[in-house]
Amino acid sequence: MVAIIGITVFLFFAGKPEPTHEENPLSYFVALYEPYQGNSDADRQYAGQAIKEMGTNAVPFLLKWIRYEEPDRVDQIRDWLWARTKEPFFNRQNDEDRARAAVYAFRALGPAADESIGALAEVANNSKRTVVATRAIEALGYCQRTNALNRLVTVLTNSSSELRDVAAHAFCNMGELAAPALPDLIRSIGDAELSVASNAIASLGELRLKPDLVVPALAAALDDPRGLVRIAAEVALQKYGAAAKAAIPALLRALSDPQIDVRQYATNAVEAIDPNVLPRLLRE
Numbered sequence: 001m002v003a004i005i006g007i008t009v010f011l012f013f014a015g016k017p018e019p020t021h022e023e024n025p026l027s028y029f030v031a032l033y034e035p036y037q038g039n040s041d042a043d044r045q046y047a048g049q050a051i052k053e054m055g056t057n058a059v060p061f062l063l064k065w066i067r068y069e070e071p072d073r074v075d076q077i078r079d080w081l082w083a084r085t086k087e088p089f090f091n092r093q094n095d096e097d098r099a100r101a102a103v104y105a106f107r108a109l110g111p112a113a114d115e116s117i118g119a120l121a122e123v124a125n126n127s128k129r130t131v132v133a134t135r136a137i138e139a140l141g142y143c144q145r146t147n148a149l150n151r152l153v154t155v156l157t158n159s160s161s162e163l164r165d166v167a168a169h170a171f172c173n174m175g176e177l178a179a180p181a182l183p184d185l186i187r188s189i190g191d192a193e194l195s196v197a198s199n200a201i202a203s204l205g206e207l208r209l210k211p212d213l214v215v216p217a218l219a220a221a222l223d224d225p226r227g228l229v230r231i232a233a234e235v236a237l238q239k240y241g242a243a244a245k246a247a248i249p250a251l252l253r254a255l256s257d258p259q260i261d262v263r264q265y266a267t268n269a270v271e272a273i274d275p276n277v278l279p280r281l282l283r284e
Contacts, residue, residue: 019057021050026058027098030065033108034101048108055112058105063119065102066135068095103135107142107173114145121151124167127160134166141170146177153184161193168199172206179209186217189229197224198232205236211243219247222266227259234265238272245273252277 018025032039032047039047051058106113106120116139123129123136137155140148152174155167168188171178178185188200201221204214218240221233237244237251251273254266270277 018061019054021054024050026051026054026061027065029054030062030098030101030105033105035104037101051105051108052110052112055109056115058109059112059116062102062105062109062139063116065095065098066139067123067132068099069129069132099135103138104142106139107144109143111145113143114147117143117145117148117151120148121154124151124155124163125158127158127163130160130162133160133163137163137166137170138173141173144174144177149174149177149181153181156184156188161191161196164188164191165193165195165199168196168203170203171200172203175207176209178203178207182207182210182213186214189217189221189224189233194226194228197226197229201229201232201236205232205239208240208243211240211246215240215244215246218244219250222247222250222254227262230254230257230259230262231265234262234269238265238269241272242274244269248273248277252281 018027020026021029029047029050031037032043033051035044106116109116120136120140120143124133124140126133137152140152152167152170155163158164158167168185168191171181171185174181182204185200185204189197191197191200201218204218215237218233218237222230224230224233234251234254237247240247248270251266251270255263255270257263257266267278
C-alpha cells in the first residue's frame with residue numbers, strides 16, 4: 001500500500017510522461033544507447049535511431065536528466081519511500097545512471113540537437129555546479145553540431161580549470177567540425193593547468209586535422225618544461241603518422257630528453273612517422 005501511494009505521489013510531481021517509440025519510453029533507449037554498459041552495436045544502433053526519431057520531443061527530457069545533481073523535494077520523498085519499500089521505482093541511483101547516459105544520447109539526436117545548444121551552453125559555464133556542467137560540456141561535444149563549437153571554445157576560457165579540462169577533451173568528439181577551433185586548442189597547450197594542456201594535445205592527436213597548422217605546434221610542445229606535456233605531444237605526433245614529418249628534427253632532439261619515458265615515446269613517434277629514420281641514423 002505504501003508503494004502504491006508513493007508511486008501516485010511521485011507521478012503527481014513528475015510532470016508529463018516521456019516520449020515513446022514502439023511503446024518503450026525515451027529512458028529505455030537512452031540506457032540502451034550508452035556505450036560503456038556492454039550494449040551490442042545492433043542494440044545501440046536501434047536505440048540511436050529511436051532517439052533520433054523522437055527528435056525535439058526528447059530534448060527537454062535529456063536536458064532535465066543531465067541537470068540531475070542535488071536532491072530536491074521529490075527526491076527526498078523518493079528517498080523516504082525507497083528506505084521503506086525498496087521498490088526499484090524509488091531508487092535515485094537510477095537518476096544518476098540516467099544522467100550519465102543522457103550525455104551520449106545527444107549524439108543520436110542529429111539536427112534536433114540544435115534546440116539544446118543554448119541550454120547546454122548556459123549550464124556548461126556554471127563553475128558552481130561542476131558535475132552538471134561537466135555533463136553539459138560533454139553533451140556539446142557529442143551533439144556534433146556546428147553551433148556547439150563556439151560554445152565549447154568559450155568554456156576553454158572559463159575560470160574553472162576543471163571545466164576547461166573537460167572542454168579540451170570534448171573537442172575530440174566533434175570530428176572535422178572542430179577544425180575552426182584548432183587555434184583555440186593550440187593556445188590551450190600553454191594552459192597553466194597540466195590536465196588542460198594534456199587534453200588539448202590529446203584532442204589534437206585524435207582529430208588529426210590540418211597537419212600544416214597543428215604539427216608545428218605539437219613539435220614546439222616538445223620543449224615544454226612539463227614532462228607529461230612532452231609525452232602527450234609525442235603521442236599526438238605519432239597519431240599523425242607520415243603527416244608529421246616536419247616534427248622529426250624536434251623528436252630526434254627529444255631522444256636526448258632527461259626523462260626515459262619521454263625518450264621512449266619520442267622513439268615510438270619517429271618510428272610511426274618514418275620507420276627509416278632511426279635505422280639510417282644507426283648506420284651513420
